[in-house]
Amino acid sequence: MNEKLENIVKRIYQEMSAGQIPKVELKSRNKENILFDPRSSVWKYGESTVKRYASKANSAKGILKMLYIIDFVDEMTAGLKTSTLREMYYISEGWNLGKFESQDESDMMVEDLEVMTNYLREEMRLRPEESGASVIGNLTLTELNRKGEKKKINCRDDVGDGGYTIPYNVEKEKVDLVSADVDFVLAIETGGMFDRLVENRFDEKMRSLLVHMKGQPSRSTKRLLNRLNKELGLPIVVFTDGDPWSFRIFASVAYGAIKTAHISDILATPTSEFIGITASDILRYDLPTDKLTDKDIQALQSELEDPRFNIPFWKGEIETMLKLGKKAEQQALAKYGLDFVTDTYLPEKLKENGIV
Amino acid sequence: MTELDTDRKEVSISEFFDKNKQMLGFDSPQKALFMTVKEAVDNSLDACADSGILPEITVKIEELGKEKYRVEVTDNGPGIERSEVANSFGKMLYGSRFFKERQTRGQQGLGISAAILYAQKTTGFPTEIVTKVEREMTAFHFVLDIDIKKNSPHKISEIPEIWDTKSGLKITLVLKGKYVSGKQSVEEYVRESAIANPHTTFHLILPDKAIDIDRSVNEAPQVPIAVKPHPHGVELGELISIFKEYENQTIEEVLEDKFSRVTKQTAKSIVEKSKLKDKKISKLTRDDFEELMRTIKETDFMEPRKDCLSPIGAEPLFKSAINSFKEYHPAYFSQAVVRGPFVFSGHPFLVEAIAIYGGDLPKEDPIRVLRFANRVPLLYQSGSCAITRAVSSLAWNQYGFSQPVKDQLPIGPLVIAVHVASTKIPFTSEAKEAIATVPEIMDSLDLLLRGVARQIKTMRKKEAHKSQVAEKFALIEQILPQIAAKSSKILNLEPPDITPIISKVMGVVAFREIDGELFAENYTEKSHSFKVVLKGEGTFTDSVKNLKPFQKVKLNFSREIVSSSEIYVDLPEPILLGAYTLPKVFKDE
Ligand SMILES: Nc1ncnc2c1ncn2[C@@H]1O[C@H](COP(=O)(O)OP(=O)(O)OP(=O)(O)O)[C@@H](O)[C@H]1O
Ligand SMILES: [Mg+2]
Numbered sequence: 001m002n003e004k005l006e007n008i009v010k011r012i013y014q015e016m017s018a019g020q021i022p023k024v025e026l027k028s029r030n031k032e033n034i035l036f037d038p039r040s041s042v043w044k045y046g047e048s049t050v051k052r053y054a055s056k057a058n059s060a061k062g063i064l065k066m067l068y069i070i071d072f073v074d075e076m077t078a079g080l081k082t083s084t085l086r087e088m089y090y091i092s093e094g095w096n097l098g099k100f101e102s103q104d105e106s107d108m109m110v111e112d113l114e115v116m117t118n119y120l121r122e123e124m125r126l127r128p129e130e131s132g133a134s135v136i137g138n139l140t141l142t143e144l145n146r147k148g149e150k151k152k153i154n155c156r157d158d159v160g161d162g163g164y165t166i167p168y169n170v171e172k173e174k175v176d177l178v179s180a181d182v183d184f185v186l187a188i189e190t191g192g193m194f195d196r197l198v199e200n201r202f203d204e205k206m207r208s209l210l211v212h213m214k215g216q217p218s219r220s221t222k223r224l225l226n227r228l229n230k231e232l233g234l235p236i237v238v239f240t241d242g243d244p245w246s247f248r249i250f251a252s253v254a255y256g257a258i259k260t261a262h263i264s265d266i267l268a269t270p271t272s273e274f275i276g277i278t279a280s281d282i283l284r285y286d287l288p289t290d291k292l293t294d295k296d297i298q299a300l301q302s303e304l305e306d307p308r309f310n311i312p313f314w315k316g317e318i319e320t321m322l323k324l325g326k327k328a329e330q331q332a333l334a335k336y337g338l339d340f341v342t343d344t345y346l347p348e349k350l351k352e353n354g355i356v
Numbered sequence: 357m358t359e360l361d362t363d364r365k366e367v368s369i370s371e372f373f374d375k376n377k378q379m380l381g382f383d384s385p386q387k388a389l390f391m392t393v394k395e396a397v398d399n400s401l402d403a404c405a406d407s408g409i410l411p412e413i414t415v416k417i418e419e420l421g422k423e424k425y426r427v428e429v430t431d432n433g434p435g436i437e438r439s440e441v442a443n444s445f446g447k448m449l450y451g452s453r454f455f456k457e458r459q460t461r462g463q464q465g466l467g468i469s470a471a472i473l474y475a476q477k478t479t480g481f482p483t484e485i486v487t488k489v490e491r492e493m494t495a496f497h498f499v500l501d502i503d504i505k506k507n508s509p510h511k512i513s514e515i516p517e518i519w520d521t522k523s524g525l526k527i528t529l530v531l532k533g534k535y536v537s538g539k540q541s542v543e544e545y546v547r548e549s550a551i552a553n554p555h556t557t558f559h560l561i562l563p564d565k566a567i568d569i570d571r572s573v574n575e576a577p578q579v580p581i582a583v584k585p586h587p588h589g590v591e592l593g594e595l596i597s598i599f600k601e602y603e604n605q606t607i608e609e610v611l612e613d614k615f616s617r618v619t620k621q622t623a624k625s626i627v628e629k630s631k632l633k634d635k636k637i638s639k640l641t642r643d644d645f646e647e648l649m650r651t652i653k654e655t656d657f658m659e660p661r662k663d664c665l666s667p668i669g670a671e672p673l674f675k676s677a678i679n680s681f682k683e684y685h686p687a688y689f690s691q692a693v694v695r696g697p698f699v700f701s702g703h704p705f706l707v708e709a710i711a712i713y714g715g716d717l718p719k720e721d722p723i724r725v726l727r728f729a730n731r732v733p734l735l736y737q738s739g740s741c742a743i744t745r746a747v748s749s750l751a752w753n754q755y756g757f758s759q760p761v762k763d764q765l766p767i768g769p770l771v772i773a774v775h776v777a778s779t780k781i782p783f784t785s786e787a788k789e790a791i792a793t794v795p796e797i798m799d800s801l802d803l804l805l806r807g808v809a810r811q812i813k814t815m816r817k818k819e820a821h822k823s824q825v826a827e828k829f830a831l832i833e834q835i836l837p838q839i840a841a842k843s844s845k846i847l848n849l850e851p852p853d854i855t856p857i858i859s860k861v862m863g864v865v866a867f868r869e870i871d872g873e874l875f876a877e878n879y880t881e882k883s884h885s886f887k888v889v890l891k892g893e894g895t896f897t898d899s900v901k902n903l904k905p906f907q908k909v910k911l912n913f914s915r916e917i918v919s920s921s922e923i924y925v926d927l928p929e930p931i932l933l934g935a936y937t938l939p940k941v942f943k944d945e
Contacts, residue, residue, distance in 0.1 A: 006847075013843040019856035022839060055861040057827045060835040067842040074846070097835055098842075 002077070002124075004117035005070045012063065023053045024063055026116045027262065034261045036307040042256040042264035045115070061097055065109055068098040073124045082125040082168075085110065115262040122169040122220070132166035133221040136198055137185075137209030139228075140178040143167065152178070155209070161198055163212065170224045180232050183207045184355050186346075187225060187272075189215060189240035189249060193330040193341070200342040206356065209234070216249055219260065222267045225253060229269045235355055236269050239346075242277030242287075243327035244299035247318070250274045251308045275349050279320035282328050285345070288335055289326035296327060380470040381736070381787035385423055386540075388474055389533030390735070391787075392427050393417070393542045395467035396527050398732055400431035401553060402461050403525065405666075407434040408576050411553070415546060416561040417535060424479060425533040430526040435487040438496050438514070445472060445485060445527075446502050446509020457589065457616075457703070457779035458582040459665050461732045464786065469502065471529060476501045478532035482512055487525040495519035535563055540735045543567065547680065548726055548733035551773060552668055554676035572675040577666050584616040586660035587652045589702025589780060595652075596645050603637045607648075610637070617657040626651050662697035662704045665777050668731065670694055670708070677710050677773060687714025687819060690811040691920075695804045700796035705778035707800050711808045713815065717769035723747075723757070725765065726773040729781045729791055741790035743774045746801035755809040756816055772808065774801065814892065814922055821923070825868045825934040832858045832879075859905065867923055867934035872915035874923070876900055877908040880931055889938055892921030 008024065015022040026049060027033065033046040054060035072091065076083060083091070088110075089103040100106040110121050121127075139155040141164075155164040167174060186208045188194045194212040197203070203210050209228070213221055228234045238253055240246035254272040256264035282289060292300070300318050303309045309318065321327065333341045350356045382388045393415055404411035409432060416428040436444060448469045472483045488495035499512040519526075537543055546558050550569045555576055560567040590598070602610050611623040618626075627633055630651045632644060640648075668676075673692035681689075689712050696706030717724075727734040727743040738744045744765075752759040752766035759766040782792040791797065836854050844851040862879030865886070869875075878884060883904045890896045890913055898912045913921075923935040 001846075009843050009846045012839065013847055013849065013852065016840055016843070016854060016857060017852040019860075021857055021860055054831075054836060054839065054857075057831045057835060060831055060839065064835055064839050064842065067839065067846065071842065071846050097830075097838055 001074050002117075002119065004119060005073060005113070005124075008113075008116065009067060009070055012067070021053050021055050022063060023051050023059075024066065024116070025049055025051045026112055029112075029115070031258075034258050036255070037264075040265070041254075041270040042268040043258055043261040044264055045261050062109070064098045065092070065095070065100065065106075066113065068092065068095045069106075069109060069113065073126070076125045082127055084127055084129055085121075086129055088126060111259070111262070118262075120171065120263065120266075122171060127168035128218060132168060132218060133214050134163035134165050134194075134212045135209065135224075136161075136163035137180075137182055137203040138207075139164075139180040139182065139209050142176045142178060144174050150176070156203065161195075163198070163210070166220050166224055168218075168220050170220045170227065175224075177227060177231050180209060180228070180234060181207070182209045182234065184235045184237055184350075185209045185211060185225065185228050186275075187211045187213050187217070187221075187236060187238045187253060188330075189213055189246055190330055193239070196331075196338065197342060200339060202342045202346070205342065206346070206350070213249065213253075217253060219267060222253060222269075225272075226266055226269050229271065236272040237275050237350070237353075237355060238272055239275050239330065240277070241327070241329045242279065242282060242321075243292075243329075244296050244303060244318075244321075246277075247274075247303060247309070247314075248299075251306070255308045273353055273355065275346070275353060277328050277330060277332070279317045279324060282324060282326060283320075285333070285336075287328040287332040289324075289328045289332070292321070292325050292327055297322065380466065381789065382470065382474045385532050385534035386536055387736075388478075388531060389417070389425055389427070389535060390540065390542055390545060392471040392475070392529055392531060392533070393429065394545055394732075395471045396427070396429035396529075397546070397549060398461040399468055400429060400433055400525070401549075401556065401731065403433035403436075404431065404556075405460070405577065406579065408579050409433055410571065410574070410576050411556040412559075413556065414559040414561070415542070417542065417563060419535065419563045420530065423532050423534055424530065425535060426528065426530050427533075428526065428528045430524065432521065432524045435489040435495075435523040435525050437489060438487075438492075441485060441487065441496070441498050442500060442509035442511050445469060445483065445498075446500050446511070448473075448502075448507055457585050457660075457664070459580040459730055459777050459779055461730050463780070463788075466786065468527070471531075472500075473502050473504070475529040475531035479530050481530035484528040485525065486517060486519060488519050488521060488523050490523045495521075537562075537564070545733055545735060548728070548735070549731075551673075551676045551680050551726065552728045552731040552733060552775060554668065554672040554679075570679075572679045573672045577669070577672075580666045581661075581664040583661050583664045583779070584614055586617055586702035587611075587615045587655070587657055589660065590615075592645060592649050595649060596642075599637050599640065599645075605637070607632055607635065607637060607640075616660060622655060622657070626655060629654075659699050660702055660704050660779075662699075662706075664779060665697055665704055665706050667694050667706055667708050667777055668692075668728075668775055673708060673710050673773070673775075677712055681712045681715075681771065684712075684717050685715040686712045686717065688815050689713075690808050690815070693804060693807050695800055695807075698796055698800050700778075700782070700794050703778055703780040705776060705781075705797065705800075707774065707776050707797070707804045709772060709774045709804050709808050711812050712771040712773075713812050714769050714819075717771060719769045720767065722765035723768055723770040723772065726771065727791075728773065728775040729783070729788070730777055731775065732788070734789055734791070736787075737784065737790035740784055742793045742797050742801060743776065743791060745793055746798055746805055747772060747774070750802070750805055750809060752809070755813045770812065772805070774804070776801075811920075814920070817922060821934045822869070825866060828862060828864075828866065828933060829868065831861060836861070855906075862933070864931050864933040865903070865925070865927055867925065867932075869918060872918060874911045874913055874918045875908055876903060876911060878903045878905055881905055884927060884931075887926045887938065888935075889924040890917055890921035891924060892917065896921070 012022045027045045028048040028050045033048045035046050037044045052059040054063050085107050089100055089106045092100045110126055114121055135155050137156055142150045142152050145151050197210055225236050229236050238250045240249050254270055256268035260267055300322050303318055333345050381391045400413050412432045414430045418426045420426055448466055482499050482501040485498040486495050494516040497517040498514050501510050503510045546560050550558055554572040557571045558569040598614055599610055607627050608623040611618050612620055630647045670692040677689055690710055692710040694708040697704045725744055725747050748763050748765055757766035757768045776791055782794050784790045784792050840851045840854050859879050864879055865884055866877045883902050885901045887899045888911055896917050900909055924938040925935045926938040929937045
């Protein structure tokens with residue numbers, strides 16, 4: 001059994017044997033205890049901790065639920081099985097008083113366990129519903145498949161036009177990065193743009209690795225970007241639509257999210273660069289636009305308060321967008337033809353940002 | 357008609373109501389459909405009540421075209437004699453309830469004829485009535501409408517028909533209407549009727565659904581007794597009609613015979629005081645009648661008889677409330693409370709109520725008030741009704757409900773059903789939609805509602821205690837043992853003994869109900885002696901000597917007392933669970 005998980009159980013058991021009210025202790029997940037760490041530029045937990053004592057019915061139930069999860073993880077490990085978070089929530093139907101009221105509650109508790117043990121939920125064999133993103137380009141890796149064999153894959157030559165699909169667990173024991181013959185990684189928000197770059201062979205022409213984030217990227221996509229940057233030294237360039245929500249996609253790739261503050265170190269890549277679409281691009285390339293909605297405007301205004309956007313570049317772009325009252329999609333670049341993005345826009349912007 | 361009216365052009369009563377439909381409640385197609393069903397159902401229930409029959413009533417509504425509906429109401433009542441059909445249904449102000457004081461739904465002899473008149477005016481269809489009395493072999497099928505100018509029935513046909521029933525009446529009308537569900541609908545009317553008439557079975561066949569409501573009690577209520585009117589209860593017009601009916605008797609005789617609580621002596625002194633001695637009734641002028649009326653008002657009589665009223669009754673009301681609200685899974689029902697009879701202007705009346713609290717009833721909305729007059733649900737004009745006013749004027753925050761605006765309904769998951777029964781309900785209009793705010797009725801409602809609200813308050817307090825107690829016991833009896841079992845199973849070790857933890861997490865003397873009996877359990881580390889006082893309708897006391905740690909005793913109270921009282925104990929609050937600390941005042945008693 002996993003040692004850190006076992007330790008939680010041991011502590012509870014020992015406290016009970018000593019006639020004490022059992023408890024669990026973990027970092028406070030209160031908003032006040034989540035801080036933007038300027039040194040590493042990511043969200044992190046502060047120092048305050050909370051103790052949950054079994055003297056109240058609710059916290060006691062929490063402890064019981066935690067024990068059930070630990071036992072369940074143990075069972076899966078023994079049987080080499082994995083389960084989705086949703087499956088676990090349904091399985092908890094059979095856990096007596098340990099049954100969860102909602103999937104939100106069970107997801108939260110898995111995060112609690114991550115916070116307590118520093119184990120990733122992926123390592124606890126629990127995975128999210130969403131499918132992983134895809135990768136195309138000259139990257140070679142090995143993946144441990146269902147049969148327990150390490151399979152070598154080149155993400156340009158061994159895959160179809162859909163690319164290599166990122167599994168939910170991209171930790172070393174599952175995916176090993178062997179080598180990459182590219183200059184940078186381009187993380188793309190939309191499927192339409194990803195397919196355009198693939199068709200135009202942008203990966204070969206500009207020696208890049210294309211990653212399709214599928215909107216807000218999953219944990220495994222962010223983790224892979226983090227490893228590509230750390231282990232292979234590749235710069236990460238983020239290419240999204242030009243609207244407040246896409247700006248947030250960039251921020252979560254670069255600086256992490258509040259929900260995953262306990263693992264920001266392994267999920268966030270603070271050196272990521274945002275390439276566009278920026279508000280200035282809208283003006284410079286005279287792109288087709290949509291009007292900002294009230295929600296968009298609110299989102300932009302709250303971004304002005306967000307420490308992650310507290311640098312002159314972002315302040316300028318956000319204010320410009322507010323002034324314009326307009327937003328634009330990545331695919332708006334097609335105004336100048338199908339090749340414009342690969343022949344003109346990206347090369348120009350990459351050069352200006354000092355990436356090529 | 358009095359002399360004053362003679363030179364005016366006589367307007368037939370039917371003509372008058374034809375022009376003033378809204379007076380009778382037929383002011384929109386939606387309301388007309390509702391009123392039609394209501395008038396027919398009320399009559400069926402009255403007819404059954406008169407003869408002590410357990411009613412089974414079927415209401416069927418069919419859509420015939422745009423805003424055109426056929427309404428058919430069938431009952432198993434006594435039916436009506438052939439010779440009476442035409443007048444009862446085709447003539448306004450013709451009913452079986454005049455010169456008698458009795459608790460019935462119908463009062464005016466107006467209701468069903470108004471519906472017939474409305475149907476005929478809006479669709480041209482006459483009304484069909486099939487009725488059978490027990491004595492006859494066959495039923496008779498009438499088709500009739502109303503001659504508006506003459507206020508007289510116009511019989512189109514009358515043919516015998518086979519109807520396999522002991523007795524009953526079926527009425528079919530075709531009218532311009534609008535079918536709705538929800539508030540102020542036929543469905544709501546019938547559902548509420550079922551609450552006020554627990555002995556009735558209803559079958560509802562609506563355009564979009566069919567509903568069966570079974571009776572909740574199997575005994576017909578006592579047939580309400582008819583009594584002669586109390587002299588303080590009659591108005592001038594009524595007084596004149598009664599006297600005209602008996603023109604060949606003396607004034608004294610009529611006073612003594614046709615009114616209740618008038619002795620020979622009082623009759624004599626009234627006549628003398630009014631200076632009408634030896635006057636013939638036929639010679640009485642309007643001024644004479646007014647004088648007579650004044651004297652009557654000044655005279656003291658014994659209060660009217662009160663045994664002529666028929667309440668729904670605490671038991672049946674409780675049962676029908678449970679039946680009607682079970683789908684909301686209420687947390688509790690109050691006891692039904694009946695108060696009275698009391699008297700207003702010579703008419704006896706009584707009031708009764710029940711409250712239903714919690715469960716799935718809406719928490720954020722104003723409470724729901726169900727109003728009933730002589731067992732008839734009132735769905736319109738709630739703002740001007742004595743019942744709504746009485747409910748609103750209670751200081752609800754004293755009973756734990758928020759009342760954002762004074763004199764408005766409070767907010768909370770509460771339904772209160774209130775019934776006013778009387779030989780003469782003082783309605784605010786002929787449409788019989790709201791009860792007038794007569795001071796005597798308001799006072800009695802206030803008292804009644806306080807009682808019901810107090811019950812709800814006690815139960816809510818108890819409920820809070822109960823859930824605290826239940827939570828603590830779930831902790832020590834289930835959750836902690838499961839934690840112990842699970843952790844030891846994961847580690848492959850023996851389960852730890854959790855008794856020391858139990859007294860740590862509890863640290864109290866707990867009072868809990870098990871199967872309606874009250875138990876005290878000591879989960880502290882010391883022994884305790886204490887007094888237990890139950891406060892509800894009365895005060896009851898028991899004491900416990902030297903209850904040792906982990907010991908449990910049953911207290912000496914009946915289930916009934918336990919379920920309706922708050923628990924007080926002379927132990928300090930921090931070591932008490934499921935009870936209040938006994939206040940000083942109590943202790944000294
Ligand atoms: N279903 C029925 N069974 C037997 N008799 C009935 C039935 N419906 C009506 N009647 C008779 O017809 C009479 C007239 O009914 P109608 O509804 O017009 O007046 P009401 O019920 O006396 O007073 P109100 O105007 O207050 O309703 C009743 O008094 C009753 O005698
Ligand atoms: Mg009637």
